Amino acid sequence: MDQNSQRSVADKPSNTVKEISIHELRKRIQNGERLFLLDIREKREIDTGYIKGAIFLELEKIREGVEEKIKEKDVPVVIYCGFGIKSLDAGRILKEMGYKDVYSLREGFEGWRAHGYEIESDSRLSSEELIRYSRHILLKEIGLEGQLKLLNSRVLIVGCGGLGSPSALYLAAAGIGTIGLIDNDCVDISNLQRQIIHRTEDVGKPKVESAKRTIEMLNPKVNVVTYNERLTKDNVLSIFREYDLVIDGSDNFPTKFLVNDACFFTGIPDVFGGVFQFEGQLSVFYPRGGGPCLRCLFPLCPPRNVVPSCSEVGILGVVPGLIGIFQALEAIKLLLGIGETLLGxxxxxxxxxxxxxxxxxxxxxxxxxxxxxxxxxxIIEESPQVCEINER
Ligand SMILES: [Zn+2]
Incomplete structure (x- = not known):
C-alpha cells in the first residue's frame, strides 16, 4: 500500500474495515512485512493456539489498552478473532482511534487453523490434542486446566455391556487418560442390540478386548487397562485403588453391592446405573462426598428371582445407552468439580x-x-447362588 492511498483513508474516515484473507496474511508474514498482529480472543480461546507474533488484547479492553501495546499508528494492524466477525468491530474502534491501516482477518483464527497454517501454543497439550479437545477448552467450565484434569484422570468401568459401552466411548472421546475395563464375558450376538462398543465380527471374543480395540480406534492416546476376569472380593480393592472413580455398568445385584462396598472402603465415587425394560436409574454413591451409599437405600442385596433379568424380560437397547451416557456425564462433572451431580x-x-x-x-x-x-x-461377597440376576 503506497503513501497516497494511506493518506486518502486517513482523510476520509470510514466505518468500513478492510478485510485480509488468511492466505494474504501468511504471504505478508513470510515476506517479513512489518505489521502488528492483534489477537482479540479470550484466554481460553488463546489456549487452543495462536498465530506467531500476535499481541493479545481482548475486544472489551481495546479502547483502554491498545495505545499502550501498539504505539505506531502508521504501521498496518491485522486484527483477528475466532471467525472474523468480532475483529471487524475491533477494526472500527482502531480506526476511530486514529490507526491508519487496519485489517480484519477474514475467517479468523479458525480459518487459519483449518488451512493447516502454523500455530503457536504455550500449552502442555500437543497441537493435535489442542484441536481434538478444542470444544472442551472453549467452555469456561472446562478450559485448558479442566482438559488437563481429564487427561490425568483414571476411571474404572465395571462391565463392558449396555451401560459400559456408551460410557466408555464418551469417556474415551472426552480424553480420560486411563480407562480400566473389567468383564469376564465374551461378546454374544444378542449383546449387539445395545452393547455398541462391540461389532458383529467380535462375537466370541472377550468383551474387554473388543472394547479396548474400539476405544483405541476412537482415541489412541487413551491408556486402556483390561481385566478379563470376574470382579470378586479378592481382587476388588486392589483394582479399585488404582482409580479415581468407578462407573458401575454391571448387570447383577451382587456386583452392584460389591462395587458399592469397595468404593466406600477406597473412598472413591460409585456412579451407579441400572436398567429394566424401558426404565433407567442413576445415582452417585459417595459417602465421603456427603452422599449416601447403595446400602443406605437398600441395606441388603435382593434375593434371587425377586428382580428378573434382562434375558428373561427384555430391554430396549436405547435405555442402557441413555443411562450409560448419563453415567459418563456424572463422571466428568465429578472429576472436574463442575455443575451439580446426582450425589444425594x-x-x-x-x-x-x-x-x-x-x-x-x-x-x-x-x-x-x-x-x-x-x-x-x-469386603463381603454376596453369594451369586442366592441373588444373582444375569442378563447374559
Ligand atoms: Zn450407606
Whole structure:
C-alpha cells in the first residue's frame, strides 16, 4: 500500500474495515512485512493456539489498552478473532482511534487453523490434542486446566455391556487418560442390540478386548487397562485403588453391592446405573462426598428371582445407552468439580413416557456399611447362588 492511498483513508474516515484473507496474511508474514498482529480472543480461546507474533488484547479492553501495546499508528494492524466477525468491530474502534491501516482477518483464527497454517501454543497439550479437545477448552467450565484434569484422570468401568459401552466411548472421546475395563464375558450376538462398543465380527471374543480395540480406534492416546476376569472380593480393592472413580455398568445385584462396598472402603465415587425394560436409574454413591451409599437405600442385596433379568424380560437397547451416557456425564462433572451431580439424589427415567424424576437420597445413619455402627467392616461377597440376576 503506497503513501497516497494511506493518506486518502486517513482523510476520509470510514466505518468500513478492510478485510485480509488468511492466505494474504501468511504471504505478508513470510515476506517479513512489518505489521502488528492483534489477537482479540479470550484466554481460553488463546489456549487452543495462536498465530506467531500476535499481541493479545481482548475486544472489551481495546479502547483502554491498545495505545499502550501498539504505539505506531502508521504501521498496518491485522486484527483477528475466532471467525472474523468480532475483529471487524475491533477494526472500527482502531480506526476511530486514529490507526491508519487496519485489517480484519477474514475467517479468523479458525480459518487459519483449518488451512493447516502454523500455530503457536504455550500449552502442555500437543497441537493435535489442542484441536481434538478444542470444544472442551472453549467452555469456561472446562478450559485448558479442566482438559488437563481429564487427561490425568483414571476411571474404572465395571462391565463392558449396555451401560459400559456408551460410557466408555464418551469417556474415551472426552480424553480420560486411563480407562480400566473389567468383564469376564465374551461378546454374544444378542449383546449387539445395545452393547455398541462391540461389532458383529467380535462375537466370541472377550468383551474387554473388543472394547479396548474400539476405544483405541476412537482415541489412541487413551491408556486402556483390561481385566478379563470376574470382579470378586479378592481382587476388588486392589483394582479399585488404582482409580479415581468407578462407573458401575454391571448387570447383577451382587456386583452392584460389591462395587458399592469397595468404593466406600477406597473412598472413591460409585456412579451407579441400572436398567429394566424401558426404565433407567442413576445415582452417585459417595459417602465421603456427603452422599449416601447403595446400602443406605437398600441395606441388603435382593434375593434371587425377586428382580428378573434382562434375558428373561427384555430391554430396549436405547435405555442402557441413555443411562450409560448419563453415567459418563456424572463422571466428568465429578472429576472436574463442575455443575451439580446426582450425589444425594436418585434419578429415574421412563423411556416410554419420557417422564423423569429426581428423588432426594440421603445418608442413612443406620446403614450397615456407612452408618454410625456399621456391621460390614470389610469386603463381603454376596453369594451369586442366592441373588444373582444375569442378563447374559
Ligand atoms: Zn450407606
Amino acid at each position: 439424589k436418585f434419578f429415574t427415567l421412563d423411556a416410554l413416557t419420557m417422564n423423569v424424576s429426581t428423588y432426594k437420597a440421603q445418608r442413612n445413619p443406620a446403614c450397615p456399611l456407612c452408618g454410625k455402627n456399621p456391621e460390614i467392616r470389610e
